[in-house]
Amino acid sequence: MPRILIVEDEHIIRSAVRKMLTHAGYDVSDAGSVEEAEEHDLSSFDLIISDLRLPGAPGTEMIRRAPTTPVLIMTSYASLRSAVDSMKLGAVEYIAKPFDHNEMLALVAAILERKSTIAAADGSSAVTAKTAHQTADSDPASIMFGQCEPMQRVFTLIRKVAPTGTTVLIQGESGTGKELAARALHLLSPRATAPLISVNCAAIPESLIESELFGHEKGAFTGAVNARTGLIEAANGGSLFLDEIGELPAEAQSRLLRVLQEGEIRKVGSTQSIKVNVRMLAATHRNLKAMTRSGEFREDLFYRLNVMQVRIPPLRDRQGDILILARRFLKRQGAKMGKPDLQFSADAVRTIERHRWPGNVRELENAIERATILCDSELITPALLDLNGDGEYIPETLVAGNNEQADAQGLGSQGDLSLEDYFQHFVLENQDRMSETELAQKLGISRKSLWERRQRLGIPRKKTSGS
Incomplete structure (x- = not known):
């Protein structure tokens, strides 16, 4: 062990x-x-x-x-x-x-x-690269889940593309598992023993994106008191995954094109170029082709990125997987919450199969986690899944100050909480006296990450003067 x-x-x-x-x-x-x-x-x-x-x-x-x-x-x-x-x-x-x-x-x-x-x-x-590739478990199904035909086609494509050095553009709606596909492409490649650096382009302020990606020299701009290595250079010998690449500003797009064309970077404030050996993996939920027509995205960069395309199907097109995924999530959440015997009612099964799942796998997992927390018996009902709600329902057991009630529901002491439980408890207990900035700082995340997780978990933001 x-x-x-x-x-x-x-x-x-x-x-x-x-x-x-x-x-x-x-x-x-x-x-x-x-x-x-x-x-x-x-x-x-x-x-x-x-x-x-x-x-x-x-x-x-x-x-x-x-x-x-x-x-x-x-x-x-x-x-x-x-x-x-x-x-x-x-x-x-x-x-x-x-x-x-x-x-x-x-x-x-x-x-x-x-x-x-x-x-x-x-x-x-x-x-050797060959040994690393052979022992990295040559099946992407060990990293992602999918028994339906559309996902099997994705796995087949990943098996063919992963051993190459080809640039890959991963497309799919939010919540479909694009980052898992990137991780599979990296781990099944000869670069598996080198770093995989993942960057969410939408999470980095536009003013910092070039410095973060390409690095900067000391004195390159106000506040640059030391030279910094960029994320592309840090991924040298490995893979760089650029999530939400459609959010890159124009200047960063131009610099990234040079990396793909010449295999070199130039730090902000430097006149010297540095050679890098990086496999580029990019993902987006947006239509980059349409963005090239509107001038939002460089056409030459699009064609450089779109050498090989992997499309992750939305959950609504994976009918054979939906119920299997739901039961896997229920088993895992039940074990975490000390409720191992939970089952879906017949009506809940029909609800899960008929729902459109606009938030895809992430929405499914969140709905089941929420239902597991709220369930008082061994049966998950459609009402507990709350799939037709407005996302603003906060369970009574999670409201700040109701710790005795939480214990009665099987949540236990705070020391037994999952990371998601901890986040929910912390935000609900402190949002009346803390601003969004203070909450984010205490949690060690950005304000944008705080907002995204509120949306994902259905935690409404309290309107306070400090926010």
């Missing part, structure tokens, strides 16, 4: 991650700081997951103190530059907060798989 050490100073987050990994079958220990982590035998762990910002020494210090153990850094978009620096110091991966349950588990499994690959090669760190 693989051993994992979590280093996180926030008790509730630490407890939630520990519980999630324990349920997945890992032997998990935790610590609140680097100093506390050193009370353990660090060499005995197969993986260390550390927050970037900790009291005392930063999380990147774990890389130096545990040189033989892979380190996964948890960070927020506000600290994305530090995440790049941590990759340069030797972190095997980073994951941006807030992260999803599936995202964390998939990343942990991939890191441990890579570690076992290296160990199998007589302890040598010089694993």
Whole structure:
């Protein structure tokens, strides 16, 4: 059983991650700081997951103190530059907060798989690209789920494209799993042992996007007190996944075109070009072809990106998968909430099959998590799924101050909450006295990420003078 050490100073987050990994079958220990982590035998762990910002020494210090153990850094978009620096110091991966349950588990499994690959090669760190590709589990179905014919076609295409260095454009509606497709393309490629850097172009302010992607020299602009490595350079030898690439401003589009054409970047404020070897993966829910006609997106960049296209079908076109996915989510959420015997009523099954699912797989997972929390019996009904509601219903068990009621519903103490539960509790308990900026800072995420998660979980924003 693989051993994992979590280093996180926030008790509730630490407890939630520990519980999630324990349920997945890992032997998990935790610590609140680097100093506390050193009370353990660090060499005995197969993986260390550390927050970037900790009291005392930063999380990147774990890389130096545990040189033989892979380190996964948890960070927020506000600290994305530090995440790049941590990759340069030797972190095997980073994951941006807030992260999803599936995202964390998939990343942990991939890191441990890579570690076992290296160990199998007589302890040598010089694993060939062929070996890495062969041992990365050659089926994308191990990363994504889909038994229906449209998803099987996606898997077939990924199997063919992944071993090549071809640029791939992943298209699909929001919530269909475009990032999972990008991760499958990377992990099934010869670059699997190198970094996969994921960037949400819509989450980075337009004024910072060029600096984040290409890096900058000291003094390149006001506030540039030090030179910085860009995300493209950090992905050198690996893959760069640009999510929501349709949101890139015109100047950044022009610079990105040069990367694809010449294989080189130029930092902001520099006159020197740097050669890079990066496989580009891009995703969007928008119609880039139509955007080229309106002048919003460069036509030459579109054709450079659109060498190979992977289209992820919306959930409404995956009729054979909907109910299977729903039952998988129900089983997982039931286990997390201590309600393992939950089932869908006949009416709930019909409701799930008939719903259009505009939010796709993400909407389905959220609806089932909400229903699991609210359910008082072993039967999930259509009313609990609330698929025809306005998304603003807040269950009584989650309203701040009703902790006794929450315990009665099986939510337990805060130490047993999942990351999603923690987010909901924290926002509901503090939004009356904190502004949106303060809430985001306390959660370690951007205001945009806070807004997106409110929308996804159906938590209405309270109108306060501080927001």
